[in-house]
Amino acid sequence: MDWGNVTAEDLIGALKEIDWTSPPRPLNEFFSKFTIPRSYSKWSSRLKCNLYYYRTNYFLLILLILGVACILRPLAILATALSALAIAFFNDSFAASFSEKVTRTVRRFSPHLAAKMRPPHMPVIRGHPSAKKSVYICGQPRLLFVLLFSAASFLLWYTSGSLLYVSWAHVISIFVTVLHASLRTPNLKARLNTFREEFRAVWRNYSEL
Numbered sequence: 712m713d714w715g716n717v718t719a720e721d722l723i724g725a726l727k728e729i730d731w732t733s734p735p736r737p738l739n740e741f742f743s744k745f746t747i748p749r750s751y752s753k754w755s756s757r758l759k760c761n762l763y764y765y766r767t768n769y770f771l772l773i774l775l776i777l778g779v780a781c782i783l784r785p786l787a788i789l790a791t792a793l794s795a796l797a798i799a800f801f802n803d804s805f806a807a808s809f810s811e812k813v814t815r816t817v818r819r820f821s822p823h824l825a826a827k828m829r830p831p832h833m834p835v836i837r838g839h840p841s842a843k844k845s846v847y848i849c850g851q852p853r854l855l856f857v858l859l860f861s862a863a864s865f866l867l868w869y870t871s872g873s874l875l876y877v878s879w880a881h882v883i884s885i886f887v888t889v890l891h892a893s894l895r896t897p898n899l900k901a902r903l904n905t906f907r908e909e910f911r912a913v914w915r916n917y918s919e920l
Contacts, residue, residue, distance in 0.1 A: 791877065828849040
């Protein structure tokens with residue numbers, strides 16, 4: 712894959728649909744080799760490649776920095792968790808996994824309630840869905856959960872009075888992520904993994920025809 716031709720919109724779309732449950736890359740690989748890119752095009756290509764390949768590492772790195780910043784702000788920890796969930800709900804794989812785990816837990820205590828938490832069936836016309844696929848969480852539209860968790864996190868941010876403090880932690884975590892992704896030289900494994908993911912995407916689209 713030529714990462715130089717991949718737009719930011721394409722990268723965000725790929726990160727939205729990709730499975731985030733994969734384990735992080737080993738630390739000896741994550742901190743292996745660093746070089747300064749020679750041109751803007753090489754920097755842009757390297758940045759997008761590393762953000763995609765080390766996505767789990769960067770996610771954990773951001774959580775670590777935010778966790779350290781929230782140690783002295785107990786309410787900020789809960790607010791950060793709610794904010795992270797609200798953002799994570801935009802990932803299709805995470806939303807489906809979260810809904811499945813919650814529904815499975817509820818089923819142990821109330822099978823009748825769990826049955827109501829199933830996503831609605833979409834009508835099918837001539838073998839194809841009549842509308843664009845929508846993501847549901849516990850039987851409700853995903854946007855509802857995003858708004859609820861965002862509102863709850865905003866309330867906690869406001870009452871805790873630590874929004875500015877944690878905002879600096881967000882800036883630092885993003886800066887560290889971009890700095891690492893800019894200087895980390897993509898290895899052969901990253902390129903092979905990219906081609907593998909690209910093949911899976913093509914094969915998935917082919918099988919849906």
